[in-house]
Amino acid sequence: MNGGEQIMVSSRAMEIEAQAATWLRRKAFWDWTANEQAELDAWLREASAHRVAFWRLNAAITRTERLSALRGAEGDEQTKKKNRFLPFVIRASAVLAIVCVASFASLSYYRNSLTESYQTPIGGREVINLGDGSRVELNTDTVLRTNVHAGVRSAELVRGEAYFQIRHDTAHPFVVEADGHRVIDLGTEFLVRDDLGHLEVTLVEGRARIDAKAGDSAVLKPGDVATVTAGKLSVTQKQQAVLANQLGWRSGVLIFKYTTLADAASEFNRYNSKKLVIADQASARRTIVGTFPVDDVTAFTDVVQDVMRLHVSNRGDEIVISR
Amino acid sequence: MAETPETDRKNAGENPADLLAPEVEAWFVHEVLPLEAALMQFLEHNWRNRNDIADLRQDVYERVCDAAQKEIPASAKAFVFRVARNLLIDRVRKEHVVPIEAMADLDALEVAIDMPGPEHNVIARDELRRLQAALDRLPPRCREALVLGRIEGLTGRQIAQRMSVTEQAVSIHIDHAIRALANVLYGDPADIRRKP
Numbered sequence: 001m002n003g004g005e006q007i008m009v010s011s012r013a014m015e016i017e018a019q020a021a022t023w024l025r026r027k028a029f030w031d032w033t034a035n036e037q038a039e040l041d042a043w044l045r046e047a048s049a050h051r052v053a054f055w056r057l058n059a060a061i062t063r064t065e066r067l068s069a070l071r072g073a074e075g076d077e078q079t080k081k082k083n084r085f086l087p088f089v090i091r092a093s094a095v096l097a098i099v100c101v102a103s104f105a106s107l108s109y110y111r112n113s114l115t116e117s118y119q120t121p122i123g124g125r126e127v128i129n130l131g132d133g134s135r136v137e138l139n140t141d142t143v144l145r146t147n148v149h150a151g152v153r154s155a156e157l158v159r160g161e162a163y164f165q166i167r168h169d170t171a172h173p174f175v176v177e178a179d180g181h182r183v184i185d186l187g188t189e190f191l192v193r194d195d196l197g198h199l200e201v202t203l204v205e206g207r208a209r210i211d212a213k214a215g216d217s218a219v220l221k222p223g224d225v226a227t228v229t230a231g232k233l234s235v236t237q238k239q240q241a242v243l244a245n246q247l248g249w250r251s252g253v254l255i256f257k258y259t260t261l262a263d264a265a266s267e268f269n270r271y272n273s274k275k276l277v278i279a280d281q282a283s284a285r286r287t288i289v290g291t292f293p294v295d296d297v298t299a300f301t302d303v304v305q306d307v308m309r310l311h312v313s314n315r316g317d318e319i320v321i322s323r
Numbered sequence: 324m325a326e327t328p329e330t331d332r333k334n335a336g337e338n339p340a341d342l343l344a345p346e347v348e349a350w351f352v353h354e355v356l357p358l359e360a361a362l363m364q365f366l367e368h369n370w371r372n373r374n375d376i377a378d379l380r381q382d383v384y385e386r387v388c389d390a391a392q393k394e395i396p397a398s399a400k401a402f403v404f405r406v407a408r409n410l411l412i413d414r415v416r417k418e419h420v421v422p423i424e425a426m427a428d429l430d431a432l433e434v435a436i437d438m439p440g441p442e443h444n445v446i447a448r449d450e451l452r453r454l455q456a457a458l459d460r461l462p463p464r465c466r467e468a469l470v471l472g473r474i475e476g477l478t479g480r481q482i483a484q485r486m487s488v489t490e491q492a493v494s495i496h497i498d499h500a501i502r503a504l505a506n507v508l509y510g511d512p513a514d515i516r517r518k519p
Contacts (some may be wrong), residue, residue, distance in 0.1 A: 011375075011377050011378045017377075017502055022498060024501055029479040045342050049385050056352075059356055062507050063454060094394075126424045
């Protein structure tokens with residue numbers, strides 16, 4: 001529903017809302033005298049219909065006060081303080097473009113007959129179009145070797161995390177190897193993450209089979225997350241919303257929904273060379289809600305400091321968070 | 324700010340000072356308005372004539388606030404939906420109209436609207452992003468007038484000069500912007516989280 005359309009409908013409520021908007025506009029945008037305030041108070045006392053309409057619009061316009069922080073930088077101290085929140089909103093979209101350009105520039109691959117190698121640096125992100133119409137997105141600090149030519153379609157995830165969108169071909173199933181385990185697509189989009197001996201495969205769409213090194217195997221359906229830790233294969237289900245958060249990196253952001261600071265910090269540390277360290281257990285267990293550019297640790301520490309009221313200090317290569 | 328009981332036709336007999344009580348307004352803004360998206364969906368599901376929806380919403384708010392004037396309800400969510408439900412039943416009886424679905428469906432719907440309560444711990448950053456998104460959805464001229472006023476701090480007169488339009492035109496843009504902003508911030512069904 002479009003806000004504009006709704007306004008066009010003429011009704012008792014809309015007439016009152018129009019009057020409330022006029023009062024509010026005069027109060028917020030034009031000179032306002034004590035006399036006018038008295039008139040407004042009288043109008044508000046006239047009917048609860050007037051009050052709720054005015055309160056509702058006033059609440060919306062009051063929320064825009066936060067935007068006043070966008071005002072010129074030469075403001076007083078308070079304006080400056082508010083400003084710290086703003087660059088993030090504006091920067092967010094620019095960051096994505098920069099990340100793409102930077103990682104394309106730093107992409108290093110060497111041809112070795114039919115095998116190609118791709119590598120992203122810490123904080124990098126890369127999209128690879130394979131010759132067969134499939135597409136792979138590499139996350140930070142990832143190494144992938146691909147082997148796609150007539151009759152053979154395979155890739156090896158040496159380390160890191162990659163999102164595979166596979167063009168299905170029954171005659172030539174796509175195989176991803178990681179740590180000696182194999183993921184075989186059966187018409188698929190999936191995410192493979194290799195964390196030093198801990199392999200995680202998330203199936204987003206379609207079907208795939210995972211064959212663990214030890215010999216056990218499982219067929220995955222959308223939302224399934226297969227993990228192999230110490231050679232043991234297990235499968236759990238994740239909700240769509242959780243999956244979406246997990247895939248935030250594909251658009252250059254980390255999405256936290258009641259994520260502990262410990263987990264949030266280790267996510268950030270995957271993308272940045274300056275590492276976050278949480279000094280005490282109590283702080284590590286605090287949870288956070290929010291979306292941050294993967295490379296903007298400062299945006300994160302600002303929230304930790306200003307909203308969560310924790311102590312943030314810079315120590316060489318580390319940023320320490322404590323009570 | 325003289326109290327003038329005679330202007331208080333609807334609530335004669337009560338202390339008129341209470342009518343502008345900040346507690347009731349605060350309760351309405353922080354507990355009731357965040358439910359608007361769910362309320363709108365509830366009304367749209369249960370009322371055939373879409374042209375009535377704005378009036379129905381307004382009636383719900385009036386009843387809810389009249390009650391809050393006497394005592395703030397313990398659970399805003401339960402209270403708002405009970406009032407909405409009763410209002411629809413009243414309208415059906417009074418106007419002899421047939422609602423879209425049999426009213427028996429109401430209980431099921433009430434459960435289906437499984438929206439978490441207002442998030443009190445929304446991070447400032449999220450709020451800014453939400454505002455930015457809301458502004459993006461306003462018509463361009465309305466947004467421009469609102470932004471000049473709220474962000475650059477210009478008066479209506481200065482906005483008119485900056486936009487090279489009459490003050491009257493600015494008034495129209497701003498009135499429209501205020502109303503559209505409230506709809507986007509509170510009534511936008513895209514915000515609602517429902518069970519699949």
